[in-house]
Amino acid sequence: MSSPLAVEVRALSKTYEVHERPPGLAAALRSVFRRKYKTIHAVSDLSFTVEPGERVGFLGPNGAGKTTTLKMLAGLLHPTAGEARIAGYVPRRREAAFLKSITLVMGQKQQLLWDLPPADTFTMNRAIYEVSDADFAETLGELTELLDLGAIMKKPTRQLSLGERMKCELAAALLHRPQLLFLDEPTIGLDVAMQLTVREFIRQYNERRGATVLLTSHYMDDVASLCPRVVVIDQGRLRYDGDLPSLVRSIQPDKRVALRFSGSADREAVARAGTIVDFDAAHAVIQIPRVDLREAVGHLLGLSFVADLTIEDPPLEEVMRELFSASKPAEADADAGTQADSA
Amino acid sequence: MLRYLRLLALGLRISVTVGMQYRWNFVIDGVVSILWTGLGLIPLTIAFHARPAIHGWTFATALVVVGWFSLLKGILDGAINPSLLTVVDQIRQGTLDFVLLKPADAQFLVSTARFEPWKALDGLAAIGIFVWAFRLLGRAPGALDVLGSLALLACATLVLYSIWILVIAAAFWVVRLDNLAYLFSSVFDFARWPVSVFRGVLAIVFTFVIPLGIMTTYPAEALLGTLSLRTALLSTVGALGFALISRAVWSRAIGRYTSASS
Known part of the structure; x- marks a missing residue:
């Protein structure tokens, strides 16, 4: 194949040292002088690949390592071991060409300038990403139409509703036409109608631009309707990689x-x-x-x-609950990874 | 380079736009800082009340140092502090992610994120002080001296900025550093005095660790026409050294960034 894989992850691991202490003042006082550190294996020995143009859902319970993985792929966190390549680039080098080809949308964090209308953030991003006037006008027009941004773009961000803000976040993140979208809980907190809008928008962007999409979401419907393929991780390890119906069949x-x-x-x-x-x-x-x-x-x-x-089929939430509750005893035998199978 | 100038202009424009939205806040800020400048003159008048000179500094020449201090404080509060204090928040909340995702130099982006245009009032206060000082001296500063002092102002700003970057880089390790920032502000306050009045350990600290001399005393001496070429050159070299060190530490700090979970 001539074009490189969109995402190539080999034996990727990330460990953190966190200091832990029991609750209470005495323990807090002790921890000032002597800290106990605990190593957290956020991601362990994770491997998978994604072809250009694929839409892949990242599933796992809270703390499974989904966000950590996305951040390593986006070059924000440096892996402890293993390697990741995005369209041939090594993310942690943060080369300009790499950064211009990706985007990361985080449902719980925002990049919009709080006191100013989203249009100002768009202008800023346009300058930073060096988007030409013609491309900027075209992309903004397209995003305005798809996301219905017309009126909200000129209101100060702090006066927008959560859903309106999310639409503008998406627009701000896509003005430079990235080929790879990392979406971390892009629909969190949105009502059902807005979830549908965002979901439909992501699908259209993927189809129009042939962009690769990696998505994490707590709303199983997002994943079920958007992602033909899912990657399940739990406690930092790969549990499943394949299509959703097969996963459901194997669990339930x-x-x-x-x-x-x-x-x-x-x-x-x-x-x-x-x-x-x-x-x-x-x-x-x-x-x-x-x-x-x-x-x-x-x-x-x-x-x-x-x-x-x-x-x-049984509700996906239930299937996932079953999958993850099954992993708890397996972890004691330290063989949670053996259940992973590549479909 | 041109691109970064454009980004800087855009950052300034955005800050002015925000400034207009909260104009009363900024006007009050400006008035308060002029008041502080005035109050800051009190210790100086007390110190020089009984004596004609301290280590070669008279009231009028020490006033020039205060002028530079006021100007530099304006630069610190208007152009350096707002951006860099924002970074500390961004590190703690994990929104620095968005800065690091941008295809432009991260240090540049965080350093130009916010300006407080109304702090330019401090600059006016500084000019007022200079005028007063030179009227006391009964002469005007020479044109070359003005140029030299402006060049040293650039060095002073670079040192101040570099020290701030070093302080901010510490945030990557300790995450919260309100105290460190506060400590720095308190130490910076000493820059209102000519550096030669300090003795012993303080003299060493204020020469090499936090070079208050480069920040205010040498530009003042340049304006007064008493600065030696050697000191001017050493100031420049020192400022560049600080800039290089802070850049290196910043680059390492970025690698330490742990983000914050979603």
Whole structure:
């Protein structure tokens, strides 16, 4: 292949020394003179690659090392061991050409100048990234249209709502047309409508510009709808790399069947099809192993009080919870990494 | 180079725009700092009240040092402090990330992030003091002396800025350094006195560690026409040395940056 990989990560590790002390004044006093340091393995021996134009979701519980990994890839943090390459560049060298080809959006931090309208931040970024007048006008026009920035661009940032600010953050981060987007919780705190807007925008940007997207999000819907591929890390280690449906199947081999009743339902009869997750007078949800699905659905449709039936995957949140709770005992044996498989 | 000048102009423009939004705050700031300049003259008048001269400095010539001190304080509070105190916050909150992601020199970006244009009033106060001092002396400064003192002002600013960068670089290690910044401001206050009045350890500290001489005394001597060429050259070399050291320490500090988690 002529063009290099968008992201190439080999045996990447990052450890921190943090000083820890028990709560209380006495302990605080002791820690002034003698500090106990603890080594935190934020990321351990992480390897994966991403092709140009891919959209990859980064999943993991809080503290899994997602943000640390993104920051190493963006050149903000220096890896303790291993190496990362972004389109052939070594991120920690922070070469101008590299920095001009990437962007990092953090849902919890902002780069917009607080006291001034976002338009001023755009002007500043334009100068820093050396964007030509023509390109700036074109990109800004495009972003204004996609994100509906027209009116909000000229209001001081401090007067914008969280959603409006996020839209402007995205615009500020994309004015230089980066080819690689690191998005760290870009939809955090946004309402559902705004989440959809942001999500749709990311997809369109990816399709229009062929840009690579690496996304972390706590909203599983973001990942499910945006990312054909997911990388799961837990306690700094790679747990899974592949498509989402296969992950769901491997963790949670059951399907969910939602029923709507007309008339009084017979719980016994429903229970014969599978495990009842939820049951009330009008609805029920039952869990059925995939292999038994055909037979169970036949049985359920045969029940006179079943008015409607839908088959779904279990909610992603639940699947993830299961995946990560399974990793806790495994960690004691220090073999959490063995469950990783490259799909 | 041209690009950085443009960025500097843009940074200034943005600061002026912000300044306009909070103009009363800045006007009050300006008035307060002029008041402080006035109050700062009191110890000087007391010190020189009974004696005609201290280590060769008379009230009028010491006044010139105070003038430079006032000017430099304006530069510190108007052009250096606002940006660099912002960095400390950025380091603590992790928003320095955005600076480090930019394809431009990070030290330049953090140093030009904020200006407080109203602090230019300090400069006016300084000119007032110079006029007063030279009226007492009964003469005007020579044109060459003015030029020389302006060149030394550049050195003074460079030293001040470099020391600040060193202080800020410490923030990468200790994360919070309000005290360090406060300590520096207090020490800087000594620069209102001619450096030759200090003796012993203080003389050594104020010559080599925090070169108050380069900051205010030598520019004052240049303006008075009493500075030797040797001292002028040493000042320049010293200032460049400080700049190089601070640059090296800054580069190392960036590598230490741990960011803050999201």
